[in-house]
Amino acid sequence: MSKIKFITGFLTLFLLGNLNAQEQEPNNETSVYIKGNALLIPIGVVNIGLEHQLSKKITVQGDVLISPWKSFSGHELQYYSVSVEGRYYFNEAFKHWYIGGNIAGSHFIAQKWNYWNDRKFTDDKTGTVHKNSDVYQKGYSLIFGITGGYQFKVSDRWNVDVYAGIGSSQDFYKGYVRSTGERYDSPKGYNKSGEILPYRGGIMISYKLK
Helix, strand or coil: CCHHHHHHHHHHHHHHHHHHHHCCCCCCCCEECCCCCCCCCHHHCCCEEEEEECCCEEEEEEEEEEEEEEEECCEEEEEEEEEEEEEEECECCCCCEEEEEEEEEEEEECCHHHHHCEEEEEECCCCCCCHHHHHEEEEEEEEEEEEEEEECCCCCEEEEEEEEEEEEEEEEEEECCCCCCCEEECCCCCCEEEEEEEEEEEEEEEEEEE
């Protein structure tokens, strides 16, 4: 819980700083970039976004991520997320180093990474023994995180944005047995878990719309 409070506090301070900067600094520029994650395209995952300039050093970005894989390398990997991020550039917007605060929500039908093995576990309520590799999870996540990156220009309208992010993921999910489709956990309600993990990253190819 203390980790969530820390990240929430960071995001609050970041957003308040953005608002204060906008009040003190007139914004005469409205540059907008559309972008796509080149690192994820080869594996069939779509990650696209828009980054809009608010002031000389501040931008806001919205993006979506779609992973449609019912099975990827033997694991369920359907993942759909929407995120909003505020960014502060140390030089100027769309140029060089930046840091940002990110909020994301997602829906997933996936096998969590710690189940990618054949270890066995026992359902405490039914006594049934399952293998990790024969189960998957379906649910929702709310993520608060911090992003850092570096963006540089390659031509008048084209930029490259290299970034990575880490945050607190709060997950609400139900567990299912792959071979039968039945629940392997409690038949009612959602399981809850929270963890700190890297959840964003890639190389965005950006095109300036205006």
